[in-house]
Amino acid sequence: xxxxxxxxxxxxxxxxxxxxxxxxxxxxxxxxxxxxxxxxxxxxxxxxxxxxxxxxxxxxxxxxxxxxxxxxxxxxxxxxxxxxxxxxxxxxxxxxxxxxxxxxxxxxxxxxxxxxxxxxxxxxxxxxxxxxxxxxxxxxxxxxxxxxxxxxxxxxxxxxxxxxxxxxxxxxxxxxxxxxxxxxxxxxxxxxxxxxxxxxxxxxxxxxxxxxxxxxxxxxxxxxxxxxxxxxxxxxxxxxxxxxxxxxxxxxxxxxxxxxxxxxxxxxxxxxxxxxxxxxxxxxxxxxxxxxxxxxxxxxxxxxxxxxxxxxxxxxxxxxxxxxxxxxxxxxxxxxxxxxxxxxxxxxxxxxxxxxxxxxxxxxxxxxx
Amino acid sequence: xxxxxxxxxxxxxxxxxxxxxxxxxxxxxxxxxxxxxxxxxxxxxxxxxxxxxxxxxxxxxxxxxxxxxxxxxxxxxxxxxxxxxxxxxxxxxxxxxxxxxxxxxxxxxxxxxxxxxxxxxxxxxxxxxxxxxxxxxxxxxxxxxxxxxxxxxxxxxxxxxxxxxxxxxxxxxxxxxxxxxxxxxxxxxxxxxxxxxxxxxxxxxxxxxxxxxxxxxxxxxxxxxxxxxxxxxxxxxxxxxxxxxxxxxxxxxxxxxxxxxxxxxxxxxxxxxxxxxxxxxxxxxxxxxxxxxxxxxxxxxxxxxxxxxxxxxxxxxxxxxxxxxxxxxxxxxxxxxxxxxxxxxxxxxxxxxxxxxxxxxxxxxxxxxxxxxxxxxxxxxxxxxxxxxxxxxxxxxxxxxxxxxxxxxxx
Numbered sequence: 001x002x003x004x005x006x007x008x009x010x011x012x013x014x015x016x017x018x019x020x021x022x023x024x025x026x027x028x029x030x031x032x033x034x035x036x037x038x039x040x041x042x043x044x045x046x047x048x049x050x051x052x053x054x055x056x057x058x059x060x061x062x063x064x065x066x067x068x069x070x071x072x073x074x075x076x077x078x079x080x081x082x083x084x085x086x087x088x089x090x091x092x093x094x095x096x097x098x099x100x101x102x103x104x105x106x107x108x109x110x111x112x113x114x115x116x117x118x119x120x121x122x123x124x125x126x127x128x129x130x131x132x133x134x135x136x137x138x139x140x141x142x143x144x145x146x147x148x149x150x151x152x153x154x155x156x157x158x159x160x161x162x163x164x165x166x167x168x169x170x171x172x173x174x175x176x177x178x179x180x181x182x183x184x185x186x187x188x189x190x191x192x193x194x195x196x197x198x199x200x201x202x203x204x205x206x207x208x209x210x211x212x213x214x215x216x217x218x219x220x221x222x223x224x225x226x227x228x229x230x231x232x233x234x235x236x237x238x239x240x241x242x243x244x245x246x247x248x249x250x251x252x253x254x255x256x257x258x259x260x261x262x263x264x265x266x267x268x269x270x271x272x273x274x275x276x277x278x279x280x281x282x283x284x285x286x287x288x289x290x291x292x293x294x295x296x297x298x299x300x301x302x303x304x305x306x307x308x309x310x311x312x313x314x315x316x317x318x319x320x321x322x323x324x325x326x327x328x329x330x331x332x333x334x335x336x337x338x339x340x341x342x343x344x345x346x347x348x349x350x351x352x353x354x355x356x357x358x359x360x361x362x363x364x365x366x367x368x369x
Numbered sequence: 370x371x372x373x374x375x376x377x378x379x380x381x382x383x384x385x386x387x388x389x390x391x392x393x394x395x396x397x398x399x400x401x402x403x404x405x406x407x408x409x410x411x412x413x414x415x416x417x418x419x420x421x422x423x424x425x426x427x428x429x430x431x432x433x434x435x436x437x438x439x440x441x442x443x444x445x446x447x448x449x450x451x452x453x454x455x456x457x458x459x460x461x462x463x464x465x466x467x468x469x470x471x472x473x474x475x476x477x478x479x480x481x482x483x484x485x486x487x488x489x490x491x492x493x494x495x496x497x498x499x500x501x502x503x504x505x506x507x508x509x510x511x512x513x514x515x516x517x518x519x520x521x522x523x524x525x526x527x528x529x530x531x532x533x534x535x536x537x538x539x540x541x542x543x544x545x546x547x548x549x550x551x552x553x554x555x556x557x558x559x560x561x562x563x564x565x566x567x568x569x570x571x572x573x574x575x576x577x578x579x580x581x582x583x584x585x586x587x588x589x590x591x592x593x594x595x596x597x598x599x600x601x602x603x604x605x606x607x608x609x610x611x612x613x614x615x616x617x618x619x620x621x622x623x624x625x626x627x628x629x630x631x632x633x634x635x636x637x638x639x640x641x642x643x644x645x646x647x648x649x650x651x652x653x654x655x656x657x658x659x660x661x662x663x664x665x666x667x668x669x670x671x672x673x674x675x676x677x678x679x680x681x682x683x684x685x686x687x688x689x690x691x692x693x694x695x696x697x698x699x700x701x702x703x704x705x706x707x708x709x710x711x712x713x714x715x716x717x718x719x720x721x722x723x724x725x726x727x728x729x730x731x732x733x734x735x736x737x738x739x740x741x742x743x744x745x746x747x748x749x750x751x752x753x754x755x756x757x758x759x760x761x762x763x764x765x766x767x768x769x770x771x772x773x774x775x776x777x778x779x780x
Contacts, residue, residue, distance in 0.1 A: 089686075090686060091676065092687075115680060118678060364582070365582075
């Protein structure tokens, strides 16, 4: 240390120190608040406590943990409830985290993901007077557990149709994080949408990365390797695909990187984002996002909490569909000019047909109704 | 701890001097130092402290009070979550945290013993993570597929778990002994192989629940589970007793058996051991196999004790924590046991610390990592507390013995 400091002239070290010290001093020069802020905000708040336990992805996963947590934050702002949260580092934390929430007096505990199903079920059986809600799992049938699930294939169908209609090369692609139902439901719907487009328009748009019959395709193997997402996307682009849908949480950022690079080199690749409207949340390459398959988890979480605050809790599963707005296709934003003129009208018509049941979107992963 | 290893030498320094230079004191001081630094971090990241600090010069006592309440509140929650909850409504709830600590410590102790044993034989075993996973897979499969009477089923689950771990680690021992391949690379790579292999197994119907394609196994049969140790209201299970027995076994193996003597001889100096007629190959293979079996026991503690299902995340990060536990325990069986308890307490208390004070779970991990940092640098702790350096006092011989025994010649 001493030696490294001696490499600088004494003056530099001194002035740097003075600068740092003055920054510290200045930052401490604010005015203190009045002694008592006489409970101005306390009146609006209730003592209802809403809690959430993440799975090992954490609340910053740009996927279902984050959306569900945002729903709880929204409920805090709108309903004036208290909230508490526990982030799981690993699957071994699930039990202790859920237990500490129940012991902490939570009126409702939202658990995120099918991996928490066993833990949630055990806690719900042991505490029948406390309510639970579990996102993306429909295996628990108890009076105090509300499953929150999504028929994502419906919105993905629209995305598949839009992608097929927009593709210039006649090839689109998708890949997933891990081959699990909550991922493949996107890919199934996407595949069906493309097939429907081909039938209706006698086209032959090809889908890379997912074989619906065999239920197998391209997977990264995790939800965090953005480098692998980038490589995969480059491979798809090299094979001629011009629209790619990554279903892998933050790995999709790797796809955006690849698309930004390809387009800087004169290409015309686009991305279909998933879970939230990527135009607003991805943070880069928005102009190349064709649309997004949205799963509006935050709204559902807030709704479940608000019914519980009003004492109207019920355990019928909440199934997000196109009809109730739980799943939806995002606007085209900057890509508006690049899609066929009558596409939006066609999509609206298909949406009507899916809601009325004239078109059925089939996925082995769809929730049973 | 390795105090027991420092034999009194003729003309040796006073007892006090041995305590002052011993590793036990350094370990304790390292924990104290990291708690102090961790407390500062908690205070610095606390939003109340940040808002009070903006008017520090007008009313400094606000900042200091906020900092104190943030740090003390967080550590109080850590204590309440890991040792004794004095706010509990029933006696069960009061001692629940302690049982929770012991539960979390169980896999850490088992896997830590495996790493420590390999250290003593001169093998740097980074592969506990993979060995736990494969052990858990073997044990889990026996647990949810076979239908056997109580007693025999659990016994078979335990044996399967040990076998899985032993095979996975024994493979490394064989490759090291036959080809001279470096065990660090082998074990790291086998960790990747293990986690992806488990993911693959979980994508096959044989490992999935009927009617579901989620990568999660069925629950283990009731006959395959460790019975609760203190009753059904606690998560503590008989796996903890198995961990205690494993510690006794490793102590006996290393200090009282011929095989253990050979391990330590190989670890201290492989060439000298070979010259003395000890088979180095046999030492490597056997040490790795036993280390793997111990890590397999950690896998059994997970699938058969706490989680009751097999998933790809069933090993959490226990395999990597086990390396720290073994280092903190100076590679001695009872030191590893104590370090496992400490880490179990941190993990169990971290949950309460997060839930009741809003301190990020990451800060708990930072404190753990600081402990390791201070443990890994004894001269740093000695100079901070101005402790006498071992060897500065006229007892260089015994000091040297101690160092080589503690690190187990991991080169």
